[in-house]
Amino acid sequence: MxxxxxxxxxxxxxxxxxxxxxxxxxxxxxxxxxxxxxxxxGEQLGNQLKEGAGAVGNDVxxxxxxxxAQLKAVTHDPDVKKAGAEVKAALKDLGVSVKEAAKESKxxxxxxxxxxxx
Numbered sequence: 001m002x003x004x005x006x007x008x009x010x011x012x013x014x015x016x017x018x019x020x021x022x023x024x025x026x027x028x029x030x031x032x033x034x035x036x037x038x039x040x041x042g043e044q045l046g047n048q049l050k051e052g053a054g055a056v057g058n059d060v061x062x063x064x065x066x067x068x069a070q071l072k073a074v075t076h077d078p079d080v081k082k083a084g085a086e087v088k089a090a091l092k093d094l095g096v097s098v099k100e101a102a103k104e105s106k107x108x109x110x111x112x113x114x115x116x117x118x
Contacts, residue, residue, distance in 0.1 A: 074080055
C-alpha cells in the first residue's frame, strides 16, 4: 500500500516537473478562475436563499395576521355568542339533572337497604 502511495506521489511530482512554466501558469490561472466562479455562485445562492427566507417569513406573518383577524371576527359574531350561551345553559341543565338522578339513586338504594334489614 505504501509503495502505491509513493509511486503516485512520485508520478505526480514528475508530471508537475515536466510541465513548462507556461503550463503551470495556465493551470494556476484556471484554478483561480474556477475558485472565483465557485465563490460567485456561492454568494448568489446565499443571496437567493436570504431573499427566499424573507419572503417565506412575510408570508407566514401575513397568514398569522389574517387568521387572528378571522378568529377575532368569529368570537365577536352574535350567532357564535348566542350558541355559546345555549351550550352553557344546556350543560348547566345537564349538571342539575345528573345531580338529581344521583340523589334519587342514592335515596332508592338507602330505602332498599333499609327494607332488606327489616
